[in-house]
Amino acid sequence: MRELAVNSSETNVEKKSVKHYLSKFGALIGLIILCTVLTILSDKFLTINNIMNIARQSSINALLALGMLLPILTAGIDLSVGSILAISIMLMGIVSVNMGMHPILGILVCLLVGCFFGWLNGILLTKLKLPHPFISTLGTMNIARGLALIVTAAAPIAGFPYLIQFLGREFVGPIPVSFLLVIVMYIIFHIFLTRTKTGRYIYAIGGNKEAAHLSGINVDRVLVIVYTISGFMASLAGLVMVGRVNSAFPLAGLSYELDAIAAVIIGGASFFGGVGTVWGTLIGALIIAVLRNGLNLLNVSADFQMAVIGFVIIAAVYVDVIRQRKSKKD
Amino acid sequence: MASAEGSLLVMKGIKKSFSNNHVLKGIDFEVKPGEVHVLLGENGAGKSTLIKILTGAYQKDEGEIYWEGQPVQISSPLDAMQLGIATIYQELNVIPELKVYENIFLGREIKGNGKFSFINHKQMKESAKQFLQMLGQDPAIAEQPLGYLGIGQQQLVEIAKALTLDAKLIIMDEPTASLSQSEVEQLYKTVEQLKEKGIAIIFISHRLEEIKRIGDRITILRDGFKIDTLPVKTTSTDHWIELMVGRTLEEKYPKQTFTLGEEGFRVEDLKVSGFKEPVSFSIRRGEIVGISGLVGAGRTELARAIFGADKKEKGKIYVDGKLVDIKSPRDAISAGIAFITEDRKSEGLLLDQPLYMNIVLANMDNFRKKSKLIDLKKIKQGAMDYVKELKIRPGNIELNARKLSGGNQQKVVIAKWLCTKAKVFIFDEPTRGIDVGAKVEVYRLMNQLVENGAIVLMISSDLPEILGMCDRVLVMSEGKITADFPINEASQEKIMKAATGGSN
Known part of the structure; x- marks a missing residue:
């Protein structure tokens, strides 16, 4: 290993310049600047209470974004996560509240429904050979939302048992359990993406699908796994949401897929696949949450918040575009 | 040779560097009307950079360019086009869904005089047909979607486009690389026709037999220097290779x-x-x-x-x-079984991933720990062994495959298959x-x-x-x-x- 390190530094002509780190940690630096500015503008920002608030507020989007990262890494997209979230929690409500069955069964139903719709996305893409996951997931997005409305005739379900609410409601000391879940999931995904065969295959497929296929990778199988995981993460986010608001309603998670996509992209993943990390995605999700929180503290209306986040998406991707253009020229 | 009489193009003392990398170190290059001037050099010798300066894609750092005896500045592809320089790229710049004549006039559609006039399809078709006929093509193809044609014919369409632009110099970057034998023959014929019209051609190719066949003069580049310009007919291919690689190659095969x-x-x-x-x-x-x-x-x-x-x-x-x-x-x-595909970029490599991932991709099972997690240390060591064995340069396994030259990329693909045993x-x-x-x-x-x-x-x-x-x-x-x-x-x-x- 030692010899290896010497070797690679010998042949590595490029020096790791300030610019290099700037581009590598661009999103993180953005987050730090954002936090610094908000600390100056509002004395309520940098308090334990508020930080924990951000952690809690960010967790649903952070979980969705983590799932979304996988399809995006394969040069795909999953538009259905918000709807999958809704159908998962509605069915969980029917099982555990309306039917009064054991909460664990409810949780299982929730997660399995998420996996099922994710798997369906994968099957539509790989077996029906729909030309792009935009289409298959647009379809399931509508199907799942429709079903979520149908199952209770659009009525919300409230009064979930404690066990189901635990993830979204409880704290360990000052730290919300939901954020601990986020951290654990991000670590698991980091290991999955960097240290398992399937994880590396996901990057390979996004980088060059044909080369991956000709290298013996079962591309279809990996894609089904990717969308199944994305669906699973949507239902997990739903579980957290139910804990937060103690109810399930058919329009839950409406257009959440867009914030999830935004977090992944702000976090530096490429829309063309093959490039992106879980930590970038986490930072992307935090940037969105901090922005929302900060603008709230500064009494900026929700309408303005939306516009600001739009600007941030464009700015973040533009920085990335410039960086890539530079690295291609050098 | 300074601004030689009757030259179409003279480039003098052209220098270009990217950050600290001096790619062109003072190149003199001259093209006469109606000649096929071959550029030969190993990958990285500076051919494509020189061409990109000529076509306005890059700006030179130093040096002068004369066009028909006049000093000129080429600051954009549009400048080059207006001078009459056209380029037929290796990867064709065409839109397969559009019809042939639409491709030919893409961006220069013929319209009526008014500001809001519609496009005159009829006139474009007729004009396209004329030029296609001139190149010995069936004029009827003008109305077919370009994607229906073979690569060879698509290239001829590009040449027809150059002719509609009134090009005096056409640059062909490895035009025969993906052509069939009969398409190649057709291209050679076309080149002859273009010469007769007094159009000069800069021809980039690695195929020495082909250079021998259609070239008039050959300029050999090495490491950013011009080594020599020679008449093609009276010099031997072995001599070119010597000049190109800077040493005697014992045998080609x-x-x-x-x-x-x-x-x-x-x-x-x-x-x-x-x-x-x-x-x-x-x-x-x-x-x-x-x-x-x-x-x-x-x-x-x-x-x-x-x-x-x-x-x-x-x-x-x-x-x-x-x-x-x-x-x-x-x-x-x-x-x-291993399959080293024809097109390493689209079928062989993960261009934006490091060499070590490219090398182990087809045999990741061999690089896993008991826990089934992949063993990054072992992967890097394994990859390093192949990089050394195959003399892949630069030998930095962390580098993305995109950064390597074609020859070294090919070696990475071979390493991937050696790795599968x-x-x-x-x-x-x-x-x-x-x-x-x-x-x-x-x-x-x-x-x-x-x-x-x-x-x-x-x-x-x-x-x-x-x-x-x-x-x-x-x-x-x-x-x-x-x-x-x-x-x-x-x-x-x-x-x-x-x-x-x-x-x-």
Whole structure:
């Protein structure tokens, strides 16, 4: 290993310049600047209470974004996560509240429904050979939302048992359990993406699908796994949401897929696949949450918040575009 | 040579660097009207940078450019176009969905005089037809979607476009690399026609026979310097190579002969949809077998079917005498077959991932710990071994594959398959677009593989390469094998005859 390190530094002509780190940690630096500015503008920002608030507020989007990262890494997209979230929690409500069955069964139903719709996305893409996951997931997005409305005739379900609410409601000391879940999931995904065969295959497929296929990778199988995981993460986010608001309603998670996509992209993943990390995605999700929180503290209306986040998406991707253009020229 | 009389283009003392990398170190280059001027150099010698300065894609740091005796500034592709410089790129800049005439006039559509006039399709069609006819093409193709045409015809459309632009200088960057033999012939004819019209051509190619055939003068670049400009007809290709690589290359084809062993690979009655009849052949240890034929003869289809990348209608494949069932590339890899594809960028490499991932991609199982997690340390060590063994440069395994030259990228693809411990190597156009030095390295590697008991099957359109490296050559034509020569009985003429459908 030692010899290896010497070797690679010998042949590595490029020096790791300030610019290099700037581009590598661009999103993180953005987050730090954002936090610094908000600390100056509002004395309520940098308090334990508020930080924990951000952690809690960010967790649903952070979980969705983590799932979304996988399809995006394969040069795909999953538009259905918000709807999958809704159908998962509605069915969980029917099982555990309306039917009064054991909460664990409810949780299982929730997660399995998420996996099922994710798997369906994968099957539509790989077996029906729909030309792009935009289409298959647009379809399931509508199907799942429709079903979520149908199952209770659009009525919300409230009064979930404690066990189901635990993830979204409880704290360990000052730290919300939901954020601990986020951290654990991000670590698991980091290991999955960097240290398992399937994880590396996901990057390979996004980088060059044909080369991956000709290298013996079962591309279809990996894609089904990717969308199944994305669906699973949507239902997990739903579980957290139910804990937060103690109810399930058919329009839950409406257009959440867009914030999830935004977090992944702000976090530096490429829309063309093959490039992106879980930590970038986490930072992307935090940037969105901090922005929302900060603008709230500064009494900026929700309408303005939306516009600001739009600007941030464009700015973040533009920085990335410039960086890539530079690295291609050098 | 300073602003020589009657020159169309004179470039003097052109320098260009990217950050600290001096790519052009003071190049003088001159083109006369109506000549075919070849640019030759290894990858990285500075050819494409020089061309990009000429076409306005890059800005020179120092030096002067004269066009028809006048000093000019070329600051954008538009400037170059207005001077009359057109480029036919290796990857064609065309829109397959648009019709041929629409492609020809793309961005310069003929309209009426008013600001809001509609496009005059009729006039565009007629004009396009004229130019296509001039190039010996059926004018009717003007109204077909461009994507329906073969690559060769698409290139001719690009040339027609250059003619509508009134180009005086056409740059052709490896125009024959993806053409079939007959398309190549058509292109040579076109080049002759263009010369007669007084149009100059800068021709970039690695194929020395082709340069000999159509070039008038040749300028050789090495490491950002111009080494020499020579008349093509009176100098030898060996001399060019010496100038290009800066040393004497012992041989272009370092063929080694080994004693023939038992049969190691056999294909029996393999049929792919579109094949006229099933294909059978076998390869013994110690021999390199080539597959020659025109583009579209079914060679790549055959290889893809063997490898499980495409479905086969029927057929049996034996490795080491054992029947193997191949339904997917994964099956082929576990049977010990490797497939070095024709197009390394679109089918072989993960361009934006580090070399080590590229090298272990097809055999990740070998680099896992007991926990099933991949062992990054072992991967990097393994990759480093191959980088050293194959002399891949730069030898930094953390570098993304995109950063390497064509020859080194090809070596990375080969490393990937060495890493699977394959026993049968199918090479599809292994040396296309790589320079002479790297070619020899690829050939040496084939020798090494055969010496170590591997089976090597090489698909190639480069006849001298087939004759120089193979022990036996199979010729394919229209989806069947039309000839099987031991190499000492083969010749370019015989192969071409079998390839064009003449029976053996």
